[in-house]
Amino acid sequence: MKRFNKRGMLDDLFDFLFTITAAFFLLIFLGAILNGGVNESNEQAVTKVAEFRQTESAVNNLRIQIYQQDNFLSIEEIDDQVAGSKVLAGRVITGCSDYITKTDCTGDAVRIYTNTPGFSCDWDDDGECYTAPSIT
């Protein structure tokens, strides 16, 4: 009789420990799933805002190009240039004129004209980068 009761108590104890462990992991799992999803959507929102800011900066780069060079662009060209803009050291590069150092300019650091044969970036005597017809 004594042995039977002991076994029963042990059984209860293990049931109890199992329930506690299951509840503990369930809570951790639930917390991770719920908060993880929200954190991910927050990160995505921040990324989207950064993308928007890049587009906005690219549009401003084009505005100054149009203003300074009296260079009118078609909607398709604007779309292409905005989509092709890249970030170099926190600065949005849309065309050659956006480079601020000679090395970046002459080497076309972010390869803005890689897919546009016939054009390259050149550094002029006034210390500005400009788009030139390529020699090659």
Next chain:
Amino acid sequence: MNKKAQFAAARKTIYWMIAGLVITLVVIGFAMVIASYRNNLAKVPPEIRAELIALRFTSNPDCFAYNVSDKVLLGTIDLTKFNEETMLKCYSTASAGGIKTFNFRLKLESSGEEIMTDKYAYVDKFTIFKEVLVKRQTGLFKDRLIIYVQEKIGV
């Protein structure tokens, strides 16, 4: 009630006393997880809040945006407006507790001109970069606006 039944009843009572305590803790834990989820869900990342507030600097003619009569040139800063006085009209914080909200320091990278909000204390949380055009007397020039963002200081 025989001895066996008495023992079983006592055992169950002790079991449920401990189990009841644990179940209560689990329910409290569950409520805390849900509360934390709700708070997380309602929270807007500070980067987005700052970005939305900072839009006014380059878009609102009452701030620094250049305007010709009623036409506003978005993303173009009028250098004549780029001063502390306009900043106060554009964005100001409460005299009490203003330190607990966003404060900004705006710097034009090329020209080096800098202005800040009234409760700015050089405790930057993050920085926003914007390519802008600057309207000077001689024309429009390209520049980069660096917005240093200070989130709330203290608890």
